[in-house]
Amino acid sequence: MDAENSKSGVTRRRFVRDGILVPLSLAVAGGAVSTIFLRKGDARNFYLRPPGAIEEKRFLAACIKCGKCAQLCPYNSIRMAGPEAGVGTGTPHIVAREIPCYLCPDIPCAKACPSGALDSSLQEVEKIRMGTAVIVDRENCLSIRGLRCEVCYRQCPLIDRAITIEPRHNTRTGVHTIMEPVVHRDKCTGCGICENACVLEKPVIVVQKSPPVQKDYYDF
Ligand code: SF4
Ligand code: SF4
Missing domain, CATH: 3.30.70 (Alpha-Beta Plaits)
Structure with a gap:
């Protein structure tokens, strides 16, 4: 993992923001x-x-x-x-x-x-345990919405250990599969690479200290 990877995440984020997505909301005020x-x-x-x-x-x-x-x-x-x-x-x-x-x-x-x-x-x-990544905005996560994103999963340095992809039936369309990223808190280091890589203007995955238990599914 290097600074170049970080830059590519930003590039894609900007691309999606400017070219495809209506900005969802402004960043959380500091x-x-x-x-x-x-x-x-x-x-x-x-x-x-x-x-x-x-x-x-x-x-x-x-x-x-x-x-x-x-x-x-x-x-x-x-x-x-x-x-x-x-x-x-x-x-x-x-x-x-x-x-x-x-x-x-x-x-x-x-x-x-x-x-x-x-x-x-x-x-x-x-x-290393700096915190734990949590998908805090499931409604806006592109993967959970049924689109092919999975950027956080692919950027994770502990891919297939700290974050896995769990496929499940898309009950909204009835014909597609949702490829849902799932964080495993016993493996997550809290490095924040997923948070940095999230393509949305406001990241839907962020590192938290004592995260609540996540629902393991979400239906629209
Ligand atoms: S600034 Fe960093 S290296 Fe220095 S005492 Fe604090 S944690 Fe340790
Ligand atoms: S915070 Fe420590 S482990 Fe992480 S990139 Fe910097 S030197 Fe490396």
């Missing part, structure tokens, strides 16, 4: 949520912390805001929060819709952390 600030378009109410981050309260206490994790990230995925973050000012986070985590095999960000805010003993990318 703003302060308690002491947490989220950028416009970052459709979550928590900071997506870098790989290996310990529990949030302990993270805030441990992080010395040195920025080493951000310096070592080859994709510039990690950015340091500004004063709008309150107690989190200067702490690292990832805005997946802009640049997700590309799951470097050697996890250099976590290894660089001198404070223990990131678990430097983390060895396997499969064990």
